[in-house]
Amino acid sequence: MPPTLEELRGEVSWLAGRDIAMRDARWVGRFSDFTRLAGTFRAGRVFLAGDAAHVHFPIGGQGLSTGVLDALNLGWKLALAVRGAAGAGLLDTYDAERRPVARRVIDNTQAQLTLMRPGCELDALRTVFAGLMAAGRESGQRLGSMISAQDTVLPEHTAGPGPAAGTFLDNVVLATAAGERDAIQLLQEGKPLLLLFGEEDSGHRDQARAWAGTLKVVRARAVPGVPYEAVLVRPDGYLAWTSGGCGLQEALSVYFAKDAPPGRP
Template sequence: MQGEHPVRAQVVVVGGGPVGMLVAAELAGYGVDTVLLESRAEVSGQPKATTLHARAVQTLARRGHLPGDGYPYTGGAAESPFHFAGLPGLVITAPAREPEPILKCPQAELERHFGARARAAGARVLREHRVTEVVQEDGGVRVMAEGPEGSVVCFAEYVVGADGARSTVRDRVGIASDTHPATVSALMGTVTLAQPDALAKGWHRTPRGWIVAKHDAGGSTHIRTLNCTGAHADRQLPPTLEELRQEVSWIAGRDIAMDAPRWLSRFSDFARLARSYRAGRVFLVGDAAHVHFPIGGQGLSAGVLDALNLGWKLALAVHGSADAGLLDTYDLERRPVARKVIEQTQAQLALMRSGPELDALRGVFTGILSADRAHGHLGDMISAQDTVLPDRTGGPSGGATGTFLRNAVLSTADGETDVMGLLREGRPLLLLLGEESDGHREAARGWEGILNVVRARPTAEVPYEALLVRPDGYIAWVPGGHDLRQALSAYFVEGAVSAGHR
């Protein structure tokens, strides 16, 4: 596969973090010949993101990618405590029969899980391959990389850049970004405290900044600091143990001794949003497309939702089953969500800044968090459960189209099932529930090779006589607006056949 023997694939994914591995797992599961190039030799054990929020968890469950055996049903609406700008009181909720609203899972564990699913589905994962060039040519993309045995050239129909904040793919294809410069400095690392009780676990605010401490079973403490006096002069300079010790001690207002440093790094509130998530046959996902201040655990969830939005669309395009404009909807649907995440993380940072003038504001906002439990506006915003997608058919805004279909128990001729189970194979779902739904089935006749058509008994949990559901769980059509044929044509090629997810 080196030098004179180019690698050929339908899609090349650049970057093997959890988001890139999930893209590869989705594509390979749809029967797309997929190659993933990753510069690292193995999964890094560095502590990073550990939170997946409700909408990411719900969509992973529908696609069969949720770690563990099956998915843990909640009998009624479930609640998980969380925070907003380090202030306690926020509650993330999930509807009945959905997974718990917050999944705590280390990023490295997710990367291994999605990687195993990608390889099991047939994706070729090439580690120690550093991409150096990405060139779009007629009918495809050429990707050059340096591997352990020399140069490698890959030819693909499409490329997905999942290669992080310093994305080579984004740079090589010339996708510009809107950026916000850093205004704060922050450190992160795992250490052993000389006095284990010197820092209690949790969030600590002082007049000089914030310290977040988390203890592990091995006696180490994972520490994050936030210093709002200004950005570090050189964000690329590796931090030292002495720098972390001085910063923690200064913020805490007392000396805190530590040793045995691991995974020292620095971060800030630098933000980036790519001006487009697509350039021809090249797409960006995760940190390659958007970077924001890491507060609220939303970065990993946003990247997972990027992958789950793009995967089925790109698979349909490769198989020739997608409408010509379907791939454009990836940018139209995901970029506004990322912009919203950037804005609300900036709002959280504003509440975290030092200064007595903000104490009153924090006090007022603590009350708002408590009152928000009744309607869940902030919780839905943090967990992306407030996302409503634009109507692909150009219909009027409002109504059910573009909303996420909650899980519901359904009775069919084959027995009892639910929405999650019907979406597991990855095909768009035409659910027929009313006595007058025969006309809708006839209207969809030309797309039966793509659709999973299911007739179920009417239920108050799904108050429609019929509805079209995308593989990612969002409603694409309900009666009362556009004709079903028009909605199907906006997504899929009539007469095409989709293999579904393996």
């Protein structure tokens, strides 16, 4: 039976705990709570993203957000592969990075759906959960980060890529030779970014010379919150490597192909 505006109003009012007025609905649909997760997000030249890869209850728009982040993760990798600048296993990292995230989204939406179900048998669970939420800001921030995917940590693709590798780089403002630039501005070209901090040259630029055609190298003044001599930032804003981990060349080789020798395409 097609849903009605009155049915929707009743459900929303029950969730909110107060009467919610609604009128002049343009479209009312019904969503199922079934879930699906593809066994792999890549099979040869075929890649799955968004609803083709994962389906779940659409609470909080997390399905849309997850699909957009799938595209963000895959887009720059495909671009490098088309240009012949991708490391040998770069496209395989798409499944390794995005499928666990989709699994986690499915799990947390199922948990949220459980809390929403009617029935007094779940009142105790709702009471406990509400108490945890009221205990302090940390609980709310943790849930917010989970729902927004800002707490996503990517798996390691090298033997010890360094502290903070796999986390998202905050949009810090950096003092460069071209003036103040934030991280997003430096990534607008869609190129991986090697950020060198401070005045001393620790040889990182020389180590990355074989990838000069792919990398954007920027020297910036050291900033609080980024306690490294150098960081390698992927085009999607995640840290692929930080100084203090494995060698920079090892990390670069995993993600990017070396420049072609002079005279060769």
